[in-house]
Amino acid sequence: MSGEEFVPLSLTPLLIGTFAAIACALPGNFLVLRKQALIGDAISHVVLPGIVVAFILTGAISTWPMMLGAAGAAILAVIMIEAVRRLGQIEAGAAMGVVFTTMFAAGVLLLEQTDTSSVHLDVEHALYGNLESLIWLDATGWASVLDPEALAGLPPELPRIALTMLGVSLFVWLFWRPLKISTFDEGFARTVGIRTGVLGMALVITAAIAAVAAFDAVGSIIVIAMFICPPAAARMMTNRLETQIGWSVAFAILSAVTGYVLAGYGPLWLGAADAVSAAGMIATMSGLILAGAAIWGPCRTRAGAPSAS
């Protein structure tokens, strides 16, 4: 395909999808290892009331209030889950289920009660985003990548998600040792002076930030899939955390790229006229990768050692 068509129409969604996938997969590795994988699920559900409240307060679809609202809702949810768990002595899974379903229901109710007919804000959008619409109309070809005038017309989601990805990578890089130690042996981490409670909270908040930024661009379904599937698939490939992170990033990129391409061009190859949902396709591809890893991965069994057969 020529640059004239590819750069304006596909380059930016592809990059946004990839960056979002990486930003979610990185903290996802630790969440999966800590058996907190469903925090991503909970966060992506409670983002909805956050953005609806932000919309009601500001009366407009603008990015920063919505991001703040979403982040606030995510943090509120984490606090509420902890409160329900401790005050009611309820196991974590059920506490999570109580909180995120209630907040999601509240979001849907608020949305119904508010007049959103003039703006593009609905549950479907929140669930599966609109990756395909994040096009770069100012670009004319590969040359535009270096053209400052055209670059000014980039969809704002791209720099935002790129920054988020960098921030998440920086967090993982800076806190690598404490994160690794406290993930595998929390008791030992405490004895060497790591504040595991604070670190665990920081990890969840980082995940929430990644989820909110990615959600803004690609919808919540990719967020959940990318938190869990690439790290889970990577877990089947290796017993070393460093290698696992590498695999998970590779899987995240692979599912984002193949998912986007298949969604955009797959139906055309099959003779259909229209593209299908890119977000859904990326999630599906990550699932296929996970299935492959679960069947053939060298470290897929619980014992961990590469199987003899």
Place this chain on the structure above:
Amino acid sequence: MLWDALTLQLGYNATLVAIGATLLGISAGVTGTFLFLRKRALVSDAISHATLPGVCIGFMLLVALGGDGRNLLGLLAGSAASAWVGLLCMNWLTRHTRLAEDAAIGAVLSVFFGFGIVLLTVIQTMGVGRQAGLEGFLLGSTAGMLWTDALIIALGGAATLLLVMIIRRPMTMVAFDPEYAAAQGLPVHRIDLAMMGLVMAVTVVGLKIVGLILIVALLIIPPVTARFWSQRSERVVLLAGLAGGLAGYLGAALSASAPNLPTGPIIVLVSFGFFALSLLFAPVRGVLAAVLRHLRFQRRVHIRQGLLALAQGQQIYEPLTLRLLRRSGLVRADGVATDTGKARAAKALRDEKRWEVVRSDLAHEATAALYDGLRDIETVLTRDQIAEIDRQIGGPQGVPA
């Protein structure tokens, strides 16, 4: 308006929805209890999201066969099939790979849901104008509910309840102690699958009313609510059914009483209201009960310490202790002990001395383990034993000046 809704006076559709929601709430609450007791509440999240591809495939098949794509029975059959596939995937991932259950739940949930969305967009481009109802399965849509829909929901709910009643004993056993159940010869894995199958049935039945995202709430919140009120599993099951049914009924009535109140979310919020009330006010396990218990305990500690201080002639500086002692008439306003106060103080000190003897005597080892600084010695020793101890201590010695 609300009263009309509660007494089912708001017309045919509202009545159908209210009855359907009540039945759904009961069966979801009852079934969810076993899931909750098994500590696998969030499995329902994976199951419910996994219904979406089935709904879409069911729709496509129905259209391809020339039928009406919105036939509820066909869509429900499709959703049940794909939820079952999702369930098996999740089970396989947890049993045969190193993934923990939460990762397996998340993987199945997101991948199946993502695939369902792909299929939804395929249906949108199929060019048939009849897909409008499918998005309704995400959040439920009760507006166009038909008599047959209500009948399907009622029959499905009743069948689920019946099955739960039949296999409730093995399910309870597996929920509380899977190892013991296995040792008793119960097929634990198959019972687990049956439990999940029931959850799946409730999910499928509930798709129309509350939608696949919020049905999770009906499976989790009523059991958690009921758990606050009882320690006995049968009662928790009944209470969860009651809480779920009531939430379904009230939620449906509320949503019918005013415009723009979608049924599913309202039912969930009513359910959460019951949960919040239980969390705060339930006896024994509620927050209020815990606070009261703590305050009572604090009071006993303060009075006890205050009495010991009085008996030993020490000045009391702690304002709470002084206030409590004054209020029980044990000291006067200036901090000097009243006659009752003196008597109680002497008794407290003597008890403390008696405990000292008990704790230093190996013959009373078991009793000594009960010492916590608050327990009255009369509750653990007989009068003869106390008399024996008193002989060792000697007579009263008076309060030092």
